[in-house]
Structure formats: structure tokens, C-alpha cells
Amino acid sequence: MFNKGQLSYIIKPMTLVITIVLLVFLLQTLYTNKVRERTVEKNLDIVSTATNILLILANSEECLAYDDSLIITKANILDIEKIESFNSNYQDIEPECARNYDFGWRVKIEQINKNNIVERKWEFGADSFSDDKLVKNQVEFWIPVAIRYSENDVRLGKMNIKLVDGELEKLAGFFDWSCKMGKMNRMSSLTTEIMISQPATYENGKLCFGQYCRKLLCELIYFDGLDSEGTHELTVNYQEPNKLLVSK
């Protein structure tokens, strides 16, 4: 058998190896937890945003809320005229009153009758989202609403939102945010780095990733797209009344 000196020769390297394994495992855990932490944070962010958008739509008089100073409680009472107006005017882009420049969304409002059948429905918001491969996260849920036709005619309904966090929404959001800031005289030039997983094109006022396109608020000048995947640095300058000069 081994004597004490021989045993030390075996145990010392083993201790070293096992210590290294444990440290690697510790680093691995730290990294994994960081990833999980980011995922949870993103989920938290997207769920909060979706809820906020629905509540703004339902309770802001600039959006769909019925304008009555007598109504104190937030009861999600939607004005039918505003719903019709949004349904006509925002078929391919989100209304400004509840716009979010990090995510894209589309809302569907359904009026339900006594037999739980959808009597009428309206939709507005982005008409297209990033391809599934380019989507980082997305949520879809609804809140109950009351649809007000008149004082004596208020119907039951549901307002459903689909909120998407994708590359198309991020890139379009950057251009739209710059456009809005320019219109408000709060920005003359803005630069950002954007990472994309597939080439982007710009044509007829729409930014596209493959067949999935979004209408932009401003017309882009000197920009016909990003022809390769990877990280791109973009600089935009606003030009009145409705243009963004883009340099890559």
C-alpha cells in the first residue's frame, strides 16, 4: 500500500483538479444566472410595456377613452367614434398616443354579445412584425373593455394586444424615434449601433426584413437598406418637414 508521502503525491493533484472543476462550475453558474436574469428582466419589461399600452389606449382621452369628466374611475370605457377613427387611420402603424419605439404592437378590439359571440371587431397598429427568427420576445394578452355608443348603450368587449420585440421593430423604432425628436426640434443628429441577423431593405417608405415590412414616419434619404448581417453604425439627421438623412 501507499505510505503518507506517496499518498500526498496523489491527493495534491486531485485537489487541484477538483478545485479547478468547482471554479469552472462556479463561473458557469454565474454566467447561466446572468442569462436567466436578463431573460426575466426582458419578460418583465415586455409584459409591463404591453400592460401600459393597453391601459393608455383604454384610459387616455388622446387614445380611445370616452371623454367624460364625470367618470372618475378608470373603467376602460372606449368611445366608439375613436375606435372607428383608429381603425381607419392606423392600419399599418401604431397611433402616436401609445407608441413604443422598442417594440411593435397591434391591437384587436372585439365586441361580445350575450351568447359570447363576437359581434364586431376592429384592428389597428403595425400590420407586420419581424420574422420568427428575428423575434427576441413577444407577448399577447387582453383586457376587458366597455364600448360606449351612447349613454344608454354601452357594450362589453375585449381589447387584445400582440407586442413584439424583434429586429424589424428595433430598427424601425430608431428611425421613427429620430423622426419624432426631429419634428419636435429636440434632435438634429443621432447615431446608434444596430445588430441585425439578416439584410434589411427600404422601399416605398417601408423598412423590410424579407417579406416583413413596417411603414416609417419619415422618408429615409440616402438609405436603401443594410445589405449584410452584423452590427451597423447608423447616423441620422432630420430634415424638415419629414425626412431623415441616413449615413452608414
Next chain:
Amino acid sequence: MEMMGFLILAVTITGIILLIKYQLVGNYERSFSALSGRQETEGLRSGINSILSTTEEKSGKSMVELIGTAVHNEKDVIYFGPVIGDVDVKEEIEWRFDSILGHGKWYLKAKPPKIIPPIQVIMILDSSASLCDDVKEIKQNLLPTINDLIKDKKNITATIYMLPGQGEECCGEEKIKMKCEGDDGINIEETSYLHCLDFETGFGSGCTRPPENEEDWGRGLSCAIQKGPNEGWVDDSIKVGIVISDEVSYGSELKDDSCDLNQENQDSLDIGINAAKNFGLKVFSIKTNTGKSCCNECENCQSECNICLMWYDDVPDWQDTWVERRYFTKVQCSCDQELENQMVKISEETGGKFYTVQKAEEVSEAIREILTEIESKEDYFLEAGNSRPEEKNIRSYTITIPVPYTGEYTDVNIYYWS
């Protein structure tokens, strides 16, 4: 030593890993869970507000108005006249909540507002002399009793009706007669909420079926209901009748040495019961001391009779008329059980309570108990949905809604589980 050092190192690193795993990431997950819960609660609240803001198709009334009206009317179905017809509030609630919260996942309860309604009491008093001590007690203590209850926020009015044939004189130092009015009457102190009225017999009574004698408390009750209390009957008041007597309705009589409960007695009782039931009046009956404890047949009889018959010894012609006294006591004794049966019956059939008292002071105590414990009925609730399950995470929301016509508010409680 080397092995020990290695073990400490391994345990420390494992501890750090576990700490990172459960503490750092756990915080985010808890935040996410808390946020989700808060959103679900806020969603429930806004959802309920939305539902309650919607209107019913036929009536154009909002769900808040319909629920308020239902709890006020204490009916699930509201009739809005020949054009609109019936609206089933429960059904309207159910399809809306089923659509939004899901079938079988919610429960709603709304109860009528806590209103303190006026309590109107009519008190039918046997006017025979055997009630002298009880009437004196009422004269002395009824007003203070009512005053005490008014101080306790009760809204009470009482009208005493003395049965006809009044005028028998009471014994004792105070030689009052068994009637409300007149200088020699009981002269109870009247206020805006306490009155004493004498019944008249025949056409002068103002009743369809007036009481016919001083013990006809069945017809007396019917007549008092018809005439109403001094201030008249008020809508939505709690209507209470109190009958006080020591004889069966229409009077106790002997036949072949036993109580003769004849058709007159039965008719009088039936008239009283039917009138009270048809009017929605609760009848509380108080059987005063019939003298049963003084009957020769009773065992261990040592008590004094409280009945006023002893006074007749003062009448020169009736002095030492022990036979009369004995006869009277025998009637009371024989009919004691029949009286109790009648009083229990009228009280049970009208939702009241029967009391038996031995001493005059107990009459006041019984009346105080009746007036203290009488409360508005709270047996109606508007309920919809499924009963709350156990072992579920139940979220609840209470919304206060106005009740039409009353100016009051009431709570609607909604429970939701997934």
C-alpha cells in the same frame, strides 16, 4: 489536513453557487411574479369596472343601476313595465362575467344597504281588570324604554290600543280605569312617538271586524292593523304587533269545569292571524300571569295572585265572596294552556315570539327585549357565479355602488380565481 482544506473549499464554493442561484435570480423572479400578480389584480378591477359600466340592451340601464335596483327591490328580476318587461339581473351579470373572467371562475355577492328602517309597533291590550298591574307597569316604563332605544339610534313609534269594554277600575291606591282617555283613564304620557287609543265597538270602530269585548285581542289586532298606528303605516317600516292578555282571544269561559274553547275564540284568533300574515306584521304575544299559580290544584302554591280580583273584596256586596274569586281563578287556571297555545300559534305563524311573564315588571322587560332585538331582515343577497372553491388563490375586489331611490350605497363583492 489537506482533505479537510479541500472539503472547506468545496462547501464554500457550493454555498456561493446556491446563494447566487436563489438570491440574485430569485429576486428577479419574485419581482416578475409580484408584477404579474399586480397586473392580474388591476386587470380584475378594471375588468369589473368595465362590466359594470356596460348597459342592458332592453332597458338601457347600466349594470351598476341594475344591481342597485335589484338589491333595493330584493329581487333578481326587475320589471320595467309592459314595453321593456322583465330584466333578469343575475342572468345579465352571469353572461358578462363568464365572457370576461371565464365560467366557473368567479363569484359575486351584493346585499341591500344597511338601512335603519322605522319600527312601528301596535300594542293590543286586554282591558280587563286582571291586567291592571301590567297596564300600570306599561304606563310607567314603556316611554323610558322607547326613549332608551331612540338614544341607541332606533327609530321607534308605538301605539297602544285598549280593547273595548274599558272602564273596569283597578285596585290599589291609584284608582285608574282600564282605558286610555279620560281623567280616570291610565293617562299614559303621550309623545310624538307614543300614543294610546281606545277601541270602539260596532260601527264606531272604523274597522271591518271590530273587537267585541275586552279580551277579543284577535279581532283587536286585525282592527289595529286596519286603522294603523297613530301616524299611519309607513312604507318599508318594520311592522310589529304586541298582544298582551291573560285570557284566550274573545275571553276564557268554563264549561263543565274545563276551559271552553268555542268557535268565537277560534274565529277571533284566526281573524288576528290572517290579518297579521296578510299585512306582513310580526306578532309578539305576552301571556301575563293567569293566576294558575294560585289555583287550588297547583302544587306548592305559595304566591300571591297578582290579578286584581282581590279588590272586589272592597265592594260591600262582594265582601267575603270567596266563591267568586275561586271561580275566576279556576277559569284562568283551566284556560292557561289554551291561552299559551293560541299565543304560540299567532307568534309562530307571523314570525314573532311568545313570552310568558309572572310579574308585571317582566312585561316591561319582555317589551324591551322585543323592541331591542327586532331588526330589519337581511335574508336577500344578489348572488351570481360559482361558490368560492377551497385551496385556490382567490383574488377579491369590492366596489361600492349607489342604490337608487334611497340615496344609500352598498358594496358589491367579487371573487376571482384561475
